[in-house]
Amino acid sequence: MSFEVKEKDLLGRIGKLKTRTATVETPLLFPVINPSIQPIPPKRLNQEFGFEAVITNAYILKKRYDHKPVQLGLHRFLDFDGAIMTDSGAYQILVYGNVDVTQTEIVEYQESIGTDIATILDIPTGWKITKEEAEVTVEETLKRAKAFFKTKKREDILWVGPVQGGRHLDLVAQSAIAMGKLPFQIHALGSPTEIMESYRFDVLVDMIMTAKMNLPPERPLHLFGAGHPAMFGLAVALGCDLFDSAAYALYARENRYMTENGTWRLGELDYFPCQCPRCRSSKPKDVLAMVEKDRELFLAEHNLNVCKAELNRIKQAIRDGRLWEHMEMRARTHPALLTALKKVKVYEGFIEKHSPTVKRSGLFFFDASDLARPEIVHYRNQLRLHYAPPKTARVLLLMPQSRGKPFHKTREYQKVRQILQRLSPEIVDKIHVCFYEVPFGVVPIELDEVYPLSQHEAAMPPDTETRDYVAGRVEEYVKNTRYSSVVLLNDQQNWGNAIRNSLAKACSTSKKSFDLVNLNLKRQKAILTRLETVLKKRQSD
Numbered sequence: 001m002s003f004e005v006k007e008k009d010l011l012g013r014i015g016k017l018k019t020r021t022a023t024v025e026t027p028l029l030f031p032v033i034n035p036s037i038q039p040i041p042p043k044r045l046n047q048e049f050g051f052e053a054v055i056t057n058a059y060i061l062k063k064r065y066d067h068k069p070v071q072l073g074l075h076r077f078l079d080f081d082g083a084i085m086t087d088s089g090a091y092q093i094l095v096y097g098n099v100d101v102t103q104t105e106i107v108e109y110q111e112s113i114g115t116d117i118a119t120i121l122d123i124p125t126g127w128k129i130t131k132e133e134a135e136v137t138v139e140e141t142l143k144r145a146k147a148f149f150k151t152k153k154r155e156d157i158l159w160v161g162p163v164q165g166g167r168h169l170d171l172v173a174q175s176a177i178a179m180g181k182l183p184f185q186i187h188a189l190g191s192p193t194e195i196m197e198s199y200r201f202d203v204l205v206d207m208i209m210t211a212k213m214n215l216p217p218e219r220p221l222h223l224f225g226a227g228h229p230a231m232f233g234l235a236v237a238l239g240c241d242l243f244d245s246a247a248y249a250l251y252a253r254e255n256r257y258m259t260e261n262g263t264w265r266l267g268e269l270d271y272f273p274c275q276c277p278r279c280r281s282s283k284p285k286d287v288l289a290m291v292e293k294d295r296e297l298f299l300a301e302h303n304l305n306v307c308k309a310e311l312n313r314i315k316q317a318i319r320d321g322r323l324w325e326h327m328e329m330r331a332r333t334h335p336a337l338l339t340a341l342k343k344v345k346v347y348e349g350f351i352e353k354h355s356p357t358v359k360r361s362g363l364f365f366f367d368a369s370d371l372a373r374p375e376i377v378h379y380r381n382q383l384r385l386h387y388a389p390p391k392t393a394r395v396l397l398l399m400p401q402s403r404g405k406p407f408h409k410t411r412e413y414q415k416v417r418q419i420l421q422r423l424s425p426e427i428v429d430k431i432h433v434c435f436y437e438v439p440f441g442v443v444p445i446e447l448d449e450v451y452p453l454s455q456h457e458a459a460m461p462p463d464t465e466t467r468d469y470v471a472g473r474v475e476e477y478v479k480n481t482r483y484s485s486v487v488l489l490n491d492q493q494n495w496g497n498a499i500r501n502s503l504a505k506a507c508s509t510s511k512k513s514f515d516l517v518n519l520n521l522k523r524q525k526a527i528l529t530r531l532e533t534v535l536k537k538r539q540s541d
């Protein structure tokens with residue numbers, strides 16, 4: 001196996017990919033090299049910028065340099081020691097409609113130049129085409145993939161099997177299943193460039209997830225044309241291991257300055273928000289005054305530094321179990337990215353199944369868009385399917401969350417405990433304390449130290465959607481358990497009447513008695529007395 005996963009978070013993975021000439025670490029970005037207009041020599045990309053791999057276009061090499069890369073070997077031709085991937089000209093098909101090379105020729109050419117990772121000549125689906133046209137691209141790509149295995153000669157090259165179908169998700173699924181059955185070492189999501197250019201990151205989520213759910217999980221997935229660092233986190237979280245970027249150079253040519261939070265025109269900047277070796281010693285106005293060639297080089301180098309730094313942050317986030325927080329942070333930089341984050345909810349079940357839910361760090365909960373987190377989905381399923389209250393429990397005493405955790409050690413709970421101690425032992429046995437809280441819903445007291453029920457921080461008060469979510473969990477819990485009565489300590493300040501209303505509904509449908517004690521900080525003593533009265537009244541239940 002050429003790919004070994006070392007660490008995981010969400011569907012993102014730090015892995016080792018072994019190629020013919022170099023072993024590289026994922027998530028991995030391949031800067032695109034165009035030998036005829038390359039602003040930064042490939043050797044510098046490795047030695048100064050730390051890029052372990054580059055990608056270049058075999059079709060362009062063949063057209064422009066023909067035998068030279070064959071004679072020298074690709075690594076010597078480019079003067080690059082790391083891993084080299086070659087694309088096949090499929091992108092040129094998308095742009096120009098056709099290329100004057102056959103699949104067999106381009107496969108042979110990639111073998112003869114000694115690339116590390118190579119691509120078959122697939123037919124990209126593109127964006128603005130009908131379903132019938134999309135079907136043709138999927139079928140033709142599959143036909144070429146099958147034919148390819150009859151003609152390939154070398155066994156030491158990793159071959160990429162592209163998945164097509166575009167925004168037609170049933171076609172993407174069909175393509176992924178069929179390509180996944182063939183012995184490719186790597187898969188790629190074909191030509192999402194136009195979708196990214198039009199900021200339809202939500203459609204991209206659908207496409208990546210559909211491919212991911214239907215491909216063999218042990219093979220790395222390459223996302224073609226994902227050039228902007230602001231969306232790397234999202235793509236990695238959804239399981240993309242490899243990326244290529246021409247954007248660093250294309251943006252530089254258009255005076256565009258990348259940051260992990262978006263793009264600026266050089267002329268708009270008075271200050272550089274970056275301390276890379278280039279920006280550290282320059283001001284935007286000095287760079288604007290440079291001759292075009294120098295300016296382009298400056299921007300290309302800065303853009304690469306930004307991409308590399310963002311990938312490093314993403315890898316650290318995977319190690320820390322904080323990839324969700326990272327994706328969430330970047331989603332706030334553009335509404336289209338937040339729309340995409342919201343779309344992730346559709347796939348929460350699949351992500352939960354393939355993501356670690358116990359981590360070395362706690363989690364931060366900001367708002368309803370975080371409800372799709374695997375830890376939350378996992379807890380909801382566990383409570384629903386595998387939890388039952390203690391056998392003696394007849395009365396559910398539902399308390400609001402407190403700032404401190406675990407809840408059973410807080411001052412708020414200790415006060416309630418004093419009341420419970422004053423009651424007769426028979427009734428205490430019947431009372432089961434649970435907490436309602438953001439974002440997990442109902443937390444039974446005996447579980448409150450189980451990860452991550454004490455290892456998280458949530459912003460309060462909850463937004464309406466989160467409130468409704470927790471109220472829904474409370475309702476579900478009460479309906480599914482066999483208490484005869486429920487007593488709610490109602491925290492109106494944070495929850496309004498959301499919890500009260502859903503409890504009243506749940507108790508009336510499942511024929512449980514329901515008592516309400518409203519919390520009011522100014523009248524603590526009176527509240528506790530009232531709680532005691534209510535609990536005593538339940539003694540007879």
Ligand SMILES: [Zn+2]
Pocket residue numbers: 274275276277278279280302303305
């Ligand atoms: Zn910089």
